[in-house]
Structure formats: structure tokens, C-alpha cells
Amino acid sequence: MKLRIAFFSLLVASLFVVACGGGDSSVRDAARQAVEANPAPAAPVAPTATTPAAPATPAAPAGPTTVMTFPEAEFDFGTVTSGEKVEHAYKFTNTGTEPLIISDAKGSCGCTVPEWPKEPIAPGESSQIMVRFDSSNKSGNQSKRVTLTANTEPAQTFLTIKGQVNKVEEPGK
Numbered sequence: 001m002k003l004r005i006a007f008f009s010l011l012v013a014s015l016f017v018v019a020c021g022g023g024d025s026s027v028r029d030a031a032r033q034a035v036e037a038n039p040a041p042a043a044p045v046a047p048t049a050t051t052p053a054a055p056a057t058p059a060a061p062a063g064p065t066t067v068m069t070f071p072e073a074e075f076d077f078g079t080v081t082s083g084e085k086v087e088h089a090y091k092f093t094n095t096g097t098e099p100l101i102i103s104d105a106k107g108s109c110g111c112t113v114p115e116w117p118k119e120p121i122a123p124g125e126s127s128q129i130m131v132r133f134d135s136s137n138k139s140g141n142q143s144k145r146v147t148l149t150a151n152t153e154p155a156q157t158f159l160t161i162k163g164q165v166n167k168v169e170e171p172g173k
Helices: 002-019 025-037
Strands: 074-081 085-094 102-107 112-115 126-134 140-150 156-166
Touching: 074 085, 085 156, 102 112, 102 126, 112 140, 126 140, 126 156
Parallel strands: 074 156
Antiparallel strands: 085 126, 102 140, 112 126, 140 156
């Protein structure tokens, strides 16, 4: 530890001399060689207001994996008027041999909210994931995704809800 402190002290002093323009070139060369020969270990950078943390990916439940089968993983709600709420139940079956555990379900934006079973689904059993889409302040073609994280391989499964949202016509326009 004392050796590291001495090394860094020498390094700082050398860099000070170099940065201030003092000293001769042999001191600068010695400082450069010392840094190149013994680079400082990289310290982990803690997230700050200017360095955001990486987005957390929910971990799949540990243990054996199983299979989740959907008759449909994409639902087209057709055409709605902006402000309408659409909901759809995605039915699924655990077609594997282990209990299915869904640890997380997230919509691609705040307008898409999934509700999923929190209890394990036994092999051969079926359940559903309810997805609600709020078309407020939306217009045009919409395609939103729900990411499920479960003890499946791969750990993430994707559901899509899509359709056309028409703007509300204002009177007199």
C-alpha cells in the first residue's frame, strides 16, 4: 500500500512539473515512462447525476426452466379514437415440465400496462396476462411491446399490442 502511495505521489508531482512547464525533458520522460509501465488501476465509477446507472434488467427466476406457449403473441386492436383504452388478455399455457414463474412484465411505455399472475403456474395449467393500452395523446399507427421475464429459455418473451389511433376531431376545423 505504501508503495502505491509513493508511486502516485511521484506521479502527481511529475505531472505537476510537466503541466506547469517546469523541469527538463528527462523528468517528463521519466514520468511518462512510469505511467506507461504502471497504469493506475481503473476504479469503478459510481452513478451520479451526470453518469446514469445502466438500466436494470430483471433477473429471471433461478432454477430449472420451462416453456410458456401463447396461441397469439400479437394483438391488433384495429382502429380507435385517441383517448380510448384498449385491453386484451393474452392466454398462455405452461407446456413445460416445471412450474412457470413470471418474475416481471413491463410495457414499452407508460401507456401500456401489463398485469400477470404472481403465483407459479403448474405444468399443463393455463393463465393469462392482461394488457391495457391507453391511447390518450396518441395518433397514427401504434405498436407497443410487453416484455415478460420468466424461468424460460430465453428468459424474455415479447407480446405486442398494435393498431391505429385516430385523433379526436375538433368542432369547426
